[in-house]
Amino acid sequence: MSIVKPYLTTRSLVPENQESPISFLRTSAVDSSLFYKRNHFSYPHLSYSSYWIPISGLVETPLLLSMQDILQLPSKTIEVVLECAGNKRSFLRPKVFGEQWEKGAISQGFWKGVPLRTLLQLAGVKQGAKEVVIEGYDAGKRTDIDGVFSYTRSLPIEKALHPDSILAYEYNQKPIPYKHGYPLRLIVPQWYAMASVKWVRQIKVISTAFTGPFQTKDYVYYPHKENDEDAFPVTFMHVNSTIQAPADREILKTGKHTVKGIAWTGIGQVEKVEISLDGGKTWLPAELSPAGDHGYSWRFWTFDWYASEKGEYAILSKATDSNGHTQPNQPYWNRKGYGYHAVDRIVVKVE
Amino acid sequence: MSIVKPYLTTRSLVPENQESPISFLRTSAVDSSLFYKRNHFSYPHLSYSSYWIPISGLVETPLLLSMQDILQLPSKTIEVVLECAGNKRSFLRPKVFGEQWEKGAISQGFWKGVPLRTLLQLAGVKQGAKEVVIEGYDAGKRTDIDGVFSYTRSLPIEKALHPDSILAYEYNQKPIPYKHGYPLRLIVPQWYAMASVKWVRQIKVISTAFTGPFQTKDYVYYPHKENDEDAFPVTFMHVNSTIQAPADREILKTGKHTVKGIAWTGIGQVEKVEISLDGGKTWLPAELSPAGDHGYSWRFWTFDWYASEKGEYAILSKATDSNGHTQPNQPYWNRKGYGYHAVDRIVVKVE
Incomplete structure (x- = not known):
C-alpha cells in the first residue's frame, strides 16, 4: 500500500526522451522500465514477419540474415553502461540548446548478442574497408536541413571488429524491449550511446568516411558558439x-x-x-x-x-x-x- | 506498441516527493497517477475499521463522526488547483534549500466532500473561536527540532467557515487515492496546498494562534538569509x-x-x-x-x-x-x- 517507486523523467514525448531516476538506482542491472530513452524520431513501425538484416558493401559475400540465423551464432553477454552524449547537458554554462538532460541519461544492464565481428567475418571484409555503417529503422525530419533521414551511424572498422561490439537481442535475459531497439540493437561498449543504434535495419562496410547528419552534424564537439572550427567527433565516454x-x-x-x-x-x-x-x-x-x-x-x-x-x-x-x-x-x-x-x-x- | 506517456518526476522517495509532468498535461482533471505528491513523512498506517473523526475544542457539542456520517451529509464537488508552496523553488537565485521543485508541484481535478463549515455548524462553534486546527495521520521527525510531530495545520476561522473549504472523500469521482489522503483530505481552495491536510485525523477549534512547527517554522516567508525578522505566513496562492x-x-x-x-x-x-x-x-x-x-x-x-x-x-x-x-x-x-x-x-x- 505504501510502496514508493521512482519513474522516468520526461524531457519530451515526441520523440520520447526520458531520463532514468539515477539517484534511486542501486542495482547493477537497471530494470528496463527505468532505462533512459533517447530518441531522435517517433518510434518506427517494423514488419517483424519479414525481418532480414542485409550485410553488404565492401564484403566478399553479401549476407541477408534472419533472426533465426543470428540466434544460431555464438553469443556473448556483457554488462554495459550506455550514456547519452548529452547527459548532464543542462549543467553547462553558458547554457546550450537541446534536451536539457540532468544526470539520468545513463543506464546499464546485461546485453546478449552476436559480436558484429562474427557477422563481418562471415561476410568477409574486403581490403580497403574503413568504416561500418549501421542504419536504424527510425527516421524522420530534422530542424536544420530539409529531407527525411534515418538514424544512421558508422564505426571505424577497428571498433566494429572489436569482439565486444555486439548485435544484441536480449537485455537482462529478455528480448530487448521495443522502445530500446527490438529486435536488434547494436551495443558499442566504451562509446557514448549514439553509437548503439536501435532497430538495426542494415549493416554496410564502406571504404570512405560516412557523412550522414548524425555522424557529421550531430555528435560532434563544436568548441565555438559562432562557427564550426576545431570541431571533432564524439566517440569514447569520459571518466x-x-x-x-x-x-x-x-x-x-x-x-x-x-x-x-x-x-x-x-x-x-x-x-x-x-x-x-x-x-x-x-x-x-x-x-x-x-x-x-x-x-x-x-x-x-x-x-x-x-x-x-x-x-x-x-x-x-x-x-x-x-x-x-x-x-x-x-x-x-x-x-x-x-x-x-x-x-x-x-x-x-x-x- | 508505441504509446508514449509521461510519469511523475521523483525528487525524493522517503518521503515520497514527486512532481507532475506539467508540460504534458492538457486536461483539466489531472489523472491521479500524475498528481504531484508532496509528503513530509513516510505514508501513515491507518486503521480504517476504526476510522472516526473527532471534532472538538471550542464547540457546543463535540462530535465523533464515522465515514458513514460524513457520506450522509450534503456534499459539493469543486474543481481546485493544488499548488505546493515550494513550486518552482529551484529557480530562485541565490538557490535555497529544500526539495528542488521545478514547475510541476501543481495539479488539479474535481474534489467532492462535505464543507468543513457544515461539520463545524453541527458541532456549534463557540464565541471566541479563532482558528481551526486540522491534524493528519502522517507524523515523524524533523531535521530542525527534536521530537515526533504530526502534520498539523490551522486555518483562520473565517477560511474554515468558507463554504468551499471541504473535507473531501472523492477525487475525480473515485475515493481519494491512498497516497493523496484517503479516506479524508481537507481541500482549501485559493491557499497553497500545505493547507489541504491529508489523512485527516482530527479537527479542533481553538481560541488562540496555533503554534505547531508546520505552522510557525515551515510555510513562513523569511525574507532574510541570516535571521527570522519580517517573517509572515504563507497563505493564498499568487497569480x-x-x-x-x-x-x-x-x-x-x-x-x-x-x-x-x-x-x-x-x-x-x-x-x-x-x-x-x-x-x-x-x-x-x-x-x-x-x-x-x-x-x-x-x-x-x-x-x-x-x-x-x-x-x-x-x-x-x-x-x-x-x-x-x-x-x-x-x-x-x-x-x-x-x-x-x-x-x-x-x-x-x-x-
Missing part, C-alpha cells in the same frame, strides 16, 4: 561520476551520512573515486564496489561523512580511471553540449 | 503562469509554433495572459480557455508565434488576475523558497 545521495540542496541533521554514487569511464576502468568537502583543495577516498567483468559498467561508491557542525557544505566527487584520466574541475563547453564530465557537485545544509 | 511548450532550450524550425501554458491565481480569477518576445518591453495577449465554475482552477492558454527569422528567442508569460495582481519580473526571494510566481521564461533556438 565521470554522479552523486546519487544526498540530493542537491537537501537539508540534513547533524550526524553521520553516507554519500553514495556511481562512477564510470570509456577506455579502461574506474580505479578511484574521491570526495572533497573543501571545494576541491583536499580529496578523501570513497569506497568502491567491485568492478564488473569487462570494465564496461559503472561502479557504485560510498563515503561516510560525519557532519558534526551545522552549516552549508559543498560535496564534490571525482573519479579517476586506469589510464590516469580524471574529471576536470570545469566542464568542457561545446555548442551542442556533449561529453559533460566535470567533477560532480552538490550543496547541502546541515541543521 | 502565476507556466509555459508548457515549447520546452526550455528546445530547437525549432522556422515557421508557426503554438506556445502553450496554464495560468492560475489565489483570490479572484485569471483574466489575462500575455506573452513577450522582447524581454518584457512589449506584451501580446494569449488566448485563454474558459474559466472554471469557481475560479479555483487553472486556465489553459495558447499563443500563435510566427518565427520567421533564425536566432535565439526568450519567450515570457505573464498572468494578471481579476484583482489586478500580476506576475512580477523578478521573484520574491525568501529563505525557504515559497510562493515563486515571477514571470515565466524559456529560451528557444530557431534554425
Whole structure:
C-alpha cells in the first residue's frame, strides 16, 4: 500500500526522451522500465514477419540474415553502461540548446548478442574497408536541413571488429524491449550511446568516411558558439561520476551520512573515486564496489561523512580511471553540449 | 506498441516527493497517477475499521463522526488547483534549500466532500473561536527540532467557515487515492496546498494562534538569509503562469509554433495572459480557455508565434488576475523558497 517507486523523467514525448531516476538506482542491472530513452524520431513501425538484416558493401559475400540465423551464432553477454552524449547537458554554462538532460541519461544492464565481428567475418571484409555503417529503422525530419533521414551511424572498422561490439537481442535475459531497439540493437561498449543504434535495419562496410547528419552534424564537439572550427567527433565516454545521495540542496541533521554514487569511464576502468568537502583543495577516498567483468559498467561508491557542525557544505566527487584520466574541475563547453564530465557537485545544509 | 506517456518526476522517495509532468498535461482533471505528491513523512498506517473523526475544542457539542456520517451529509464537488508552496523553488537565485521543485508541484481535478463549515455548524462553534486546527495521520521527525510531530495545520476561522473549504472523500469521482489522503483530505481552495491536510485525523477549534512547527517554522516567508525578522505566513496562492511548450532550450524550425501554458491565481480569477518576445518591453495577449465554475482552477492558454527569422528567442508569460495582481519580473526571494510566481521564461533556438 505504501510502496514508493521512482519513474522516468520526461524531457519530451515526441520523440520520447526520458531520463532514468539515477539517484534511486542501486542495482547493477537497471530494470528496463527505468532505462533512459533517447530518441531522435517517433518510434518506427517494423514488419517483424519479414525481418532480414542485409550485410553488404565492401564484403566478399553479401549476407541477408534472419533472426533465426543470428540466434544460431555464438553469443556473448556483457554488462554495459550506455550514456547519452548529452547527459548532464543542462549543467553547462553558458547554457546550450537541446534536451536539457540532468544526470539520468545513463543506464546499464546485461546485453546478449552476436559480436558484429562474427557477422563481418562471415561476410568477409574486403581490403580497403574503413568504416561500418549501421542504419536504424527510425527516421524522420530534422530542424536544420530539409529531407527525411534515418538514424544512421558508422564505426571505424577497428571498433566494429572489436569482439565486444555486439548485435544484441536480449537485455537482462529478455528480448530487448521495443522502445530500446527490438529486435536488434547494436551495443558499442566504451562509446557514448549514439553509437548503439536501435532497430538495426542494415549493416554496410564502406571504404570512405560516412557523412550522414548524425555522424557529421550531430555528435560532434563544436568548441565555438559562432562557427564550426576545431570541431571533432564524439566517440569514447569520459571518466565521470554522479552523486546519487544526498540530493542537491537537501537539508540534513547533524550526524553521520553516507554519500553514495556511481562512477564510470570509456577506455579502461574506474580505479578511484574521491570526495572533497573543501571545494576541491583536499580529496578523501570513497569506497568502491567491485568492478564488473569487462570494465564496461559503472561502479557504485560510498563515503561516510560525519557532519558534526551545522552549516552549508559543498560535496564534490571525482573519479579517476586506469589510464590516469580524471574529471576536470570545469566542464568542457561545446555548442551542442556533449561529453559533460566535470567533477560532480552538490550543496547541502546541515541543521 | 508505441504509446508514449509521461510519469511523475521523483525528487525524493522517503518521503515520497514527486512532481507532475506539467508540460504534458492538457486536461483539466489531472489523472491521479500524475498528481504531484508532496509528503513530509513516510505514508501513515491507518486503521480504517476504526476510522472516526473527532471534532472538538471550542464547540457546543463535540462530535465523533464515522465515514458513514460524513457520506450522509450534503456534499459539493469543486474543481481546485493544488499548488505546493515550494513550486518552482529551484529557480530562485541565490538557490535555497529544500526539495528542488521545478514547475510541476501543481495539479488539479474535481474534489467532492462535505464543507468543513457544515461539520463545524453541527458541532456549534463557540464565541471566541479563532482558528481551526486540522491534524493528519502522517507524523515523524524533523531535521530542525527534536521530537515526533504530526502534520498539523490551522486555518483562520473565517477560511474554515468558507463554504468551499471541504473535507473531501472523492477525487475525480473515485475515493481519494491512498497516497493523496484517503479516506479524508481537507481541500482549501485559493491557499497553497500545505493547507489541504491529508489523512485527516482530527479537527479542533481553538481560541488562540496555533503554534505547531508546520505552522510557525515551515510555510513562513523569511525574507532574510541570516535571521527570522519580517517573517509572515504563507497563505493564498499568487497569480502565476507556466509555459508548457515549447520546452526550455528546445530547437525549432522556422515557421508557426503554438506556445502553450496554464495560468492560475489565489483570490479572484485569471483574466489575462500575455506573452513577450522582447524581454518584457512589449506584451501580446494569449488566448485563454474558459474559466472554471469557481475560479479555483487553472486556465489553459495558447499563443500563435510566427518565427520567421533564425536566432535565439526568450519567450515570457505573464498572468494578471481579476484583482489586478500580476506576475512580477523578478521573484520574491525568501529563505525557504515559497510562493515563486515571477514571470515565466524559456529560451528557444530557431534554425
